[in-house]
Amino acid sequence: xxxxxxxxxxxxxxxxxxxxxxxxxxxxxxxxxxxxxxxxxxxxxxxxxxxxxxxxxxxxxxxxxxxxxxxxxxxxxxxxxxxxxxxxxxxxxxxxxxxxxxxxxxxxxxxxxxxxxxxxxxxxxxxxxxxxxxxxxxxxxxxxxxxxxxxxxxxxxxxxxxxxxxxxxxxxxxxxxxxxxxxxxxxxxxxxxxxxxxxxxxxxxxxxxxxxxxxxxxxxxxxxxxxxx
Amino acid sequence: xxxxxxxxxxxxxxxxxxxxxxxxxxxxxxxxxxxxxxxxxxxxxxxxxxxxxxxxxxxxxxxxxxxxxxxxxxxxxxxxxxxxxxxxxxxxxxxxxxxxxxxxxxxxxxxxxxxxxxxxxxxxxxxxxxxxxxxxxxxxxxxxxxxxxxxxxxxxxxxxxxxxxxxxxxxxxxxxxxxxxxxxxxxxxxxxxxxxxxxxxxxxxxxxxxxxxxxxxxxxxxxxxxxxx
Numbered sequence: 001x002x003x004x005x006x007x008x009x010x011x012x013x014x015x016x017x018x019x020x021x022x023x024x025x026x027x028x029x030x031x032x033x034x035x036x037x038x039x040x041x042x043x044x045x046x047x048x049x050x051x052x053x054x055x056x057x058x059x060x061x062x063x064x065x066x067x068x069x070x071x072x073x074x075x076x077x078x079x080x081x082x083x084x085x086x087x088x089x090x091x092x093x094x095x096x097x098x099x100x101x102x103x104x105x106x107x108x109x110x111x112x113x114x115x116x117x118x119x120x121x122x123x124x125x126x127x128x129x130x131x132x133x134x135x136x137x138x139x140x141x142x143x144x145x146x147x148x149x150x151x152x153x154x155x156x157x158x159x160x161x162x163x164x165x166x167x168x169x170x171x172x173x174x175x176x177x178x179x180x181x182x183x184x185x186x187x188x189x190x191x192x193x194x195x196x197x198x199x200x201x202x203x204x205x206x207x208x209x210x211x212x213x214x215x216x217x218x219x220x221x222x223x224x225x226x227x228x229x
Numbered sequence: 230x231x232x233x234x235x236x237x238x239x240x241x242x243x244x245x246x247x248x249x250x251x252x253x254x255x256x257x258x259x260x261x262x263x264x265x266x267x268x269x270x271x272x273x274x275x276x277x278x279x280x281x282x283x284x285x286x287x288x289x290x291x292x293x294x295x296x297x298x299x300x301x302x303x304x305x306x307x308x309x310x311x312x313x314x315x316x317x318x319x320x321x322x323x324x325x326x327x328x329x330x331x332x333x334x335x336x337x338x339x340x341x342x343x344x345x346x347x348x349x350x351x352x353x354x355x356x357x358x359x360x361x362x363x364x365x366x367x368x369x370x371x372x373x374x375x376x377x378x379x380x381x382x383x384x385x386x387x388x389x390x391x392x393x394x395x396x397x398x399x400x401x402x403x404x405x406x407x408x409x410x411x412x413x414x415x416x417x418x419x420x421x422x423x424x425x426x427x428x429x430x431x432x433x434x435x436x437x438x439x440x441x442x443x444x445x446x447x448x449x450x451x452x453x454x455x456x457x458x
Contacts, residue, residue: 087323090316093404094323100394101330165329175322 002036003028004060006048009039010121010195014226017121017194019107020069022187024057027073027180029218031080042126069187070099073180085180098173098181101162102188109156110192110200116146117196121228149198156200160207167206171213178217186214186222195228231265232257233289235277238268239350239424243455246350246423248336249298251416253286256302256409258447260309271355298416299328302409314409327402327410330391331417338385339421339429345375346425350457378427385429389436396435400442407446415443415451424457 005028008018016022016037028035040047045054051067058067059075066075077085077092086092115134119142122130131142138145163185166173173181189211192200201208215222234257237247245251245266257264269276274283280296287296288304295304306314306321315321344363348371351359360371367374392414395402402410418440421429430437444451 084319087319088317090313090403090408091320091323093316093399093402093408094320094327094410096395096398097327097330097391097402097410098323100391101326104390104394161333162326162329165333166325169325170322173322173326174319176318179319179322181323181326 001062002034005035005037006040006051006056006058007037008056009041009123010228011123012121012226012228013039015121015194015228016225017118017191017228018056019102019110019188019191020055021057022190023069023180023183024059024072024187025221026178026183026187026218027076027085029221030083030085030178030180030183031076032083033076033080041123042129043123070096073183077180085183087174087179091179095179095181095184099184102184105159106185106188107191109159110188112145112152113149113156113198113200114146114192114196116142117198117228121195153200157202157205160201160205163210164206167210172210178214182214186211190222190225193222193227194225230291231263234264234266235269235285235287236266237285238270238352239457240352241350241455241457242268244350244423244457245454246347246420246457247285248331248339248417248420249284250286251419252298252409252412253288253301253416254450255407255412255416255447256305256314258450259312259314259407259409259412260305261312262305262309270352271358272352299325302412306409314412316403316408320408324408324410324413328413331413334388335414335417336420338388339417341374341381342378342385342427342429343375343421343425345371346427346457350424382429386431386434389430389434392439393435396439401439407443411443415440419451419454422451422456423454 005021005024007016007021009016040056048054048056048058051058051065053067055067057069057072058065059072061079066072073085074092086095119127119130135141170176172178173185192198201211234250234253236245236250238245269285277283277285277287280287280294282296284296286298286301287294288301295301302314303321315324348356348359364370399405401407402414421427430440
């Protein structure tokens with residue numbers, strides 16, 4: 001029986017763009033677990049009320065329901081140990097820092113480049129909620145958040161230096177093969193990829209090279225993902 | 230036989246302040262390995278010529294010589310597996326990101342608050358080299374680098390958010406007990422602690438609480454370290 005994943009979708013139900021749902025998609029693929037995704041929109045809160053909260057990703061695995069991308073990864077590792085996401089408990093603890101950096105630095109950094117583009121990709125019924133909630137968070141209009149992005153690009157790229165330093169030493173963030181650290185980072189980068197044509201990464205950036213390899217993993221799961229037109 | 234560590238020292242040979250040597254000190258203590266430290270100054274390059282390069286930390290373990298804090302940690306883990314620094318190979322790979330973030334973000338961030346204070350702590354014969362090399366790196370005088378630090382403090386503290394997010398979820402960066410991830414981060418924070426009285430961290434910051442626990446580990450190795458007067 002497939003695991004069911006409630007997965008944030010755009011106006012086009014095949015465009016899936018949540019940086020957190022993508023972490024889960026990669027982790028499920030890594031485990032080789034069959035998945036059935038259910039498109040979900042921001043205004044579908046009641047659809048996942050059974051999870052006791054209102055955000056995706058949520059998975060249902062038989063009788064078990066798990067919400068939150070980190071909790072889902074931990075559940076999958078405990079329930080389906082091989083192939084491993086973390087290697088060992090210390091590997092899991094160390095991945096918390098990658099997750100925290102992605103949440104605190106990468107998600108916020110990327111948002112300032114794509115949040116207005118994102119508005120065009122999401123379902124019309126989600127747009128009023130999305131605009132008002134994000135404008136409240138940023139304290140300005142979505143247009144103003146994204147304005148001047150060409151001038152801010154060099155500083156954003158500089159902020160990714162820790163990623164490049166790791167890729168100088170090993171092919172994947174998990175070492176010789178991808179781990180959940182790769183899923184966190186590539187999952188986060190699937191978000192701009194699926195909703196915007198803005199070139200966040202330079203073509204010759206080692207991060208671009210790693211991401212292009214990551215998109216081909218798991219039968220090309222990332223590379224085949226539908227992007228907003 | 231003790232492992233010999235060539236350890237960056239100040240004008241006072243008991244003041245040891247290198248963020249990289251401290252990573253090694255903690256890792257050696259974690260392994261319970263006896264160590265004999267040799268005070269070394271920036272202008273003592275020839276003393277460690279046997280290592281094939283000019284920077285500390287360098288260790289000599291019998292016939293084996295290893296330079297570079299990461300390479301030393303990897304050597305110690307391979308040669309003396311228990312207690313573990315990394316847990317497993319994936320744990321080691323994930324710690325590379327912590328190390329890269331510490332090098333790219335934390336060291337550079339801290340330097341802008343303490344580099345002029347540091348000049349007063351180092352040996353007089355190191356001072357001309359230190360000033361000229363660091364002023365070339367920053368493109369300005371040490372006094373100008375450090376100027377206005379009170380105004381920049383809030384932004385620096387904000388940049389440490391990923392650390393706080395991890396500490397909300399687990400007591401150590403290694404999980405239920407310290408790992409080399411803790412050694413990297415605490416080792417880096419020993420640097421400002423030993424050479425400056427500037428309060429980089431707020432008293433009520435969860436990072437301060439974690440660091441105070443870390444200073445008491447290994448028989449109080451960190452808490453007992455001599456600080457520049």
